[in-house]
Amino acid sequence: MSVPVLYLVVPCYNEQEVLRDTAEKLEQKLTRLIDVGGVDAKSRIAFVNDGSRDNTWELIRQCTERSPLFSGINLAHNEGHQNALLAGLMTVLPHADVTISMDADLQDDIHAIDLMLEKHAAGANIVYGVRENRASDTFLKRFTAESFYRAMRALGADIVFNHADFRLMDRRALTALAEYPEVNLFLRGIVPMIGLSHEIVYYTRKQRLAGDSKYPWRRMASFAWEGVTSLSARPIRMISQMGMFISFISGLMLIWSIARHFVGETIVGWTSLVVSLWFLGGLILLSIGVIGEYVAKIYLEVKRRPRYLVQEFIDGNARGKK
Template sequence: MTEYNDILYIVVPCYNEEEVLHETSKRLKEKMTTLINDRKISDKSRVLFVDDGSKDRTWEIIEELHEGDDLFSGLKLSRNKGHQNALLAGLMTAKDLADISISMDADLQDDINVVDKFVDKYHEGCDIVYGVRSSRKKDTVFKRGTAGMFYKLMRLLGVDIIDNHADYRLISKRALEALSQFKEVNLFLRGIVKQIGFKSDIVYYERSERFAGESKYPLKKMLAFAFDGITSFSVKPIRLVTVVGFLVFLVSVAMIIYAIVQNCLGNTEAGWSSLMCSIWFLSGLQIMALGIVGEYIGKIYTEVKARPKYIIDKFINKQ
């Protein structure tokens, strides 16, 4: 059997995850121990928990795990910066310490057992391995439908994205070095990682129910996340506004000509209904257009300021 000495860091973003951390750490330790014993990874491999400004005992538990076992490391951000920034912080920290990084959520919905397949794909020459859900049977009809619409809309708008892939993936050190060159503040890692290139593959898995606690992505956050993804990778919405505006302009010109002709023929009557419909339609169109343009201007504003995506408060690690 071939022996490997690659250092693996499993990066786990955490926000108020005190209810699941003990079980998550237990299962991850079992998996990492198996991989080390099978000589698939180095015994210097670690599980890196990233505390994204939690308000419960998440960081205290991470410190306890670290003190009790060298396998566990911890990264504490100075304040809550959101899942994508916390994940990036962990990956950029792991970049300098590991040969391979695997990102996954703390809620145990991602199947830990496919980590072996991730590592095998890496040893076959893949720099990026995407974890993709094999089905959405456990989702509600609403969530299944909206997810399908999201992926179709993203592709329609020209965004290169993998269906049913969240942030469960393996990334090699070389790919992380490439990822570090992307400097945008508005993060949508599912799209950014796909832009890296390099050899990649897919591993399918069955997603489980959350082990404990509440979902950190309610509908409101999911919609905001989806909109961020669209506006971060496509200018088609703003082009669509231009096209619609041009079409409305043509219709308006035609209606003006029609009104002049009818006036010359003496067929005009006071049309309150048509006037009101026109006013409401054009007003709504203008407000929608301003809103879309405003979203892009807002993103430009945050990018130009170039504020740090995260600030690290503490890093505990035993090498």
């Protein structure tokens, strides 16, 4: 088996504080892999600029001018992490045999790349980078993250526990991913749907090199909700089941009230009536909101708007810019 052309796909949004260090470490890693014959000399580090408002794109351009090991993909607009990652993967697909996606803050362990390539050489089409533990997280972060994965599984989403977007995908897997045209992207759930041969590599996640996380609590909650509603219709089914349960309880309460009336122990139930009305009113609003979320997703899907637009692609293997 010939050595593969590897592309490291790294989405970037306002990463000027970490980009120089990230570029240096990835360049050293890729150079070593080329020197030992682990990957082809045409391998590249592809930074994807997701509409950054700082100097991220200028730094990426400087990297491509300094070394042929770097590629730059500049999106025309900020599209979000998942769309930026997909844009990078699909843009390099014609030139790569294997891709490994990772975050720009290098919290993902770059030394796990060697083991990923070994798993691929042994026949795996997809290799998931999975956190060995969450010892470096605060209790709240660890509790909410693990609860998210458990909730996703409970709601019917087939996701890999403690896996984010640090993964290897070969050309066959990427070609299969291209067949999933949905606008509401949640790659952590879509990639396992592909199937194919897959393996897991465990690693220890590090602290950010610099700067702040691009996923504060509000965005994490939004991302979790996006994942649930993109991958599963179970929340709607749960509303139906809850409605049937409440109807059953209401029937029992009706029988109980009639029985109390005939034995002469009728009690004025003002409090229970008000509480019931508030409860049912809140449940109705919640149900409408959940259904509305799915309707909104249908609305976005049927419009078939492009998920991203590549404004510029700098890559020697692509023979120039486009």
